[in-house]
Amino acid sequence: xxxTKNVMKNILKLAILMLVIPAMIFTSCEPSEDAKPxxxxxxxxxxxxxxxxxxxxxxxxYILKNQSDITGIASWNxxxxxxxxxxxxxxFPLPGEYxxxxxxxxxxxxxxxxxxxxxxKLDSALFDDPVVLTLADFGEGKTWxxxxxxxxxxxxxxADSETPDWWQAQPLDKAGVEVLYEDRMTFKIExxxxxxxxxxASYVKDFRADDPAYxxxxxxxxxxxxxxxxxxxxxxxxxxxxEDGEDVRYLELTTGxxxxxxxxxxxxxxxxxxxxxxxxxxxxxxxxIGGDGIAWYYKFIRAGYEHNDD
Numbered sequence: 001x002x003x004t005k006n007v008m009k010n011i012l013k014l015a016i017l018m019l020v021i022p023a024m025i026f027t028s029c030e031p032s033e034d035a036k037p038x039x040x041x042x043x044x045x046x047x048x049x050x051x052x053x054x055x056x057x058x059x060x061x062y063i064l065k066n067q068s069d070i071t072g073i074a075s076w077n078x079x080x081x082x083x084x085x086x087x088x089x090x091x092f093p094l095p096g097e098y099x100x101x102x103x104x105x106x107x108x109x110x111x112x113x114x115x116x117x118x119x120x121k122l123d124s125a126l127f128d129d130p131v132v133l134t135l136a137d138f139g140e141g142k143t144w145x146x147x148x149x150x151x152x153x154x155x156x157x158x159a160d161s162e163t164p165d166w167w168q169a170q171p172l173d174k175a176g177v178e179v180l181y182e183d184r185m186t187f188k189i190e191x192x193x194x195x196x197x198x199x200x201a202s203y204v205k206d207f208r209a210d211d212p213a214y215x216x217x218x219x220x221x222x223x224x225x226x227x228x229x230x231x232x233x234x235x236x237x238x239x240x241x242x243e244d245g246e247d248v249r250y251l252e253l254t255t256g257x258x259x260x261x262x263x264x265x266x267x268x269x270x271x272x273x274x275x276x277x278x279x280x281x282x283x284x285x286x287x288x289i290g291g292d293g294i295a296w297y298y299k300f301i302r303a304g305y306e307h308n309d310d
Contacts, residue, residue: 042109080254093123141188143303155297177220204266231257
């Protein structure tokens with residue numbers, strides 16, 4: 001009888017143990033508050049800082065480096081020119097006061113700090129560059145229009161190609177959108193001022209139509225006509241070394257306002273930079289990487305110029 005009781009007790013203990021062990025395992029697997037992953041709290045301005053160092057080889061070029069105490073995604077607004085990354089470069093070839101803003105974004109939010117920078121010197125080499133003096137002019141400036149009568153006045157291709165392999169607009173292909181061909185862009189030497197005239201409405205890619213600066217979007221030929229008041233803006237020509245070692249020139253547009261600025265047709269050009277692939281006194285061809293990650297091409301002519309078909 002005693003032996004039977006002992007067996008029953010052991011069975012009971014085993015049954016209780018089998019119930020307790022899973023509960024212990026389940027409880028031990030539940031993360032404590034301290035063990036939960038940090039989702040990233042919103043940074044504060046006090047945690048943000050950056051340095052600005054003059055390039056040893058180019059006194060007009062500066063290296064901006066994020067030195068913040070918090071880890072996050074760094075983005076920059078350098079007087080209207082937008083860049084991203086913990087370390088970026090920017091050139092200041094013109095005298096003036098510039099505002100440099102660094103924003104750090106985490107999962108919990110974002111914070112920004114800004115510093116003022118005054119450039120007192122003028123890079124006189126700008127006026128030695130024939131591209132600058134061909135693109136712009138003194139006084140009233142030089143005005144360009146879209147070359148609507150040429151094949152490929154707008155084109156699209158893969159980002160790793162140098163030609164519009166996917167599509168090229170035929171002459172007057174976009175006449176039905178009622179804007180675009182009437183728009184003008186003017187480049188002035190004085191103050192390196194860029195003036196975009198659009199008569200109150202612009203043509204933009206479909207994915208750009210919801211920008212807060214635009215209103216009353218109307219679909220026109222797959223993209224959109226929007227009401228838009230262009231901001232005051234500036235321009236610059238940047239020279240970079242290409243893969244083949246040759247100089248590549250880029251047109252960069254800037255604005256101090258929180259509004260887009262572009263060369264007549266908005267494709268969300270990355271960093272507002274456009275490669276100058278061809279320029280004469282009467283013709284200007286540009287290439288840029290759009291916000292959709294593909295290459296966009298433009299052909300412009302000097303306003304009033306007519307092609308000689310002979």
